[in-house]
Amino acid sequence: MSAPSNAVRTRLWLDGELKAENFPLCDISDHLNEDGALLWVDLCNPDHDVLWQLADELGFDKHAIEDTVAHAERTKATRYATHTFLTVYATALGPQLANDLESRLLTARVSIFVLHGGIVTVRHENDPQRPVFDVEDVISQWDDNADLLRLGSPALLHGLLDGIVDGQFETIQDLDDAIEALEDELFDDRAQTRKIQRDTYRLRKELVELRRIVLPMREVINTIMRRRAERDDAIELDSWYADLYDHVIRAAEWTESLRDMISTVFETNLSLQDARLNTIMKKLTGWAAIIAVPTAVTGWFGQNVPYPGFQDAAGVIASAAIIVVVSGLLYLAFKRRGWI
Template sequence: MTSAQIDGVRTRLWRGGRLVAENYPLADVSDHLADDAALVWVDLREPDHELLLALAEELGLDPHAVEDSVAHGERTKATRYATHTFITVYATRLESGSPDSGGDLASRLRTSRVSAFVLPRGIVTVWRGDAFDVDELLRRWDDNVDLMVHGTPTLLHGLLDVVVDGQFETIEQLDDAIEGLEDGLFDDHAQTKVIQRRTYRVRKELVELRRVVLPMREVVALIMRHRAEHGNSVELDSWYTDLYDHVVRATEWTESLRDMVTTVFETNLSLQDARLNTVMKKLTGWAAIIAVPTAVTGWYGQNIPFPGFGSYGGVAASTVVIGVSAGTLYVVFKRRGWL
């Protein structure tokens, strides 16, 4: 049975930097790996556990690494074993949706765990979910086919580069979302509750993203140290240096977004307090203005004779007192910005 006939399995074989075979049977993988001139890629998407165990036994993969590739909640890491290196990273994608929708607090962040068994002459990738674009990975390998002569490091670089670029795109989308929140803070027509819900959702998405982005720095650093120790070809050094720079930038950008969303959250609370103070000042001012006619009419309503008692002159005098007093208070409060 060819690998093309097994759902979710893809294979490739290069020799001398040229692609010579695709979707060949999994039974041939070990034979190709034994060929010093061969470069092998095996891709398993959501593989059956028995299939993975059988392939691991054939290739001599460490049992602990195999279990880590299927375990839930595994963290981003790179572990070196006697015959291979095991790497776990997470591809990310932010689902599209209306940024103004405050009715859904569920996270839009989607992650796909990508595990890789890095062998001397090949790489086996195991992944789940829909956030990893394997077609983009193949396109990058095809665009840099001249680098295939350098073997497994080329395949690994392409894999990590696709993952890091996907994380960069997700970070950029979250940055745009936070900028939208900042604009909404000072919009007099924006609904405070909607901003609060959007801020909470972005904050939750950012926390989830940090968990998979921050450890990438250690993963790439370990790979670069391993290359330096074994004296691998210097032609790929600049490629890995550029990859490490992207990882550092993603880490720093993620940290800055964390500070930004915290600032948005605190600013929103401060603005609510300021708006409440403004409302209270206005209510207090109007209460003072209304208290004047209340006091005057109450005074003139007493049951004892007073100047103008029983005549239209008394009504006119009370009206003048009310108008002048209330008008004076209005002008004073208006100048002080209380109204």
């Protein structure tokens, strides 16, 4: 069994101390049989044949493997006889695209097989050279809390999930900042209404996608905590998982609040457009009333009948004075009411 070296990461700890790294996949079974051994295997976009061979060697359920290779699998946790299988998603917010209606949300599916003596992660990255989920951060967290690794695979799993949830928090924060910037544009008279509409649509689309990832994480962590309670695992990790669960709850609530915020932005934008339209109509009505005065006066005095000042320069002066005075009074009245 072989795979490209740049697509595989392996680590072995004995009694919490790192003993080997980047060893071949063919040595996995031997290391799992060692006393006090803790193993981590990471595969990035693996070949299906390699994945099935590894599954046969470690006894993975075939349904879990099918979920691993399937597309668009939902976030979930499933318990099998010999292992627990998890599907979670790492997230990040990418740069603005040429099509500003297209979602910027980047995701990387991470399938996790939790064994008694270690975990196997299968990552699906669209661009392995620029991964959404950086395993180096997780490795650094494991190294910083090396004393916990003597507690076995639950400690490895906690560090992995904590890194994924932290990435989701960063994505939510980026979306929150984007919504706040959009709120500022709402009340900026120089802002383009069309741009606000397109940004609002894109943010709503990104939040819907993120919500499908973040909300099911509560059930995933719940399943892990129940499994640990049934197996009576080390209580030292209880507080760590409780803190992780709290982070997941906060991420879910934050996502829900952002969805309410973007809905409010959308409705406020419509209300402001209606208000601006009313303002424009009032201005047009005001100017129409002002223009109607000289039209009426000149039309009246233009009739072919004698009138005061007929065929006299005083008549022209009188009509002009009436136009200027009445139009000025109307202008001042409309200006005071804010119609102009």
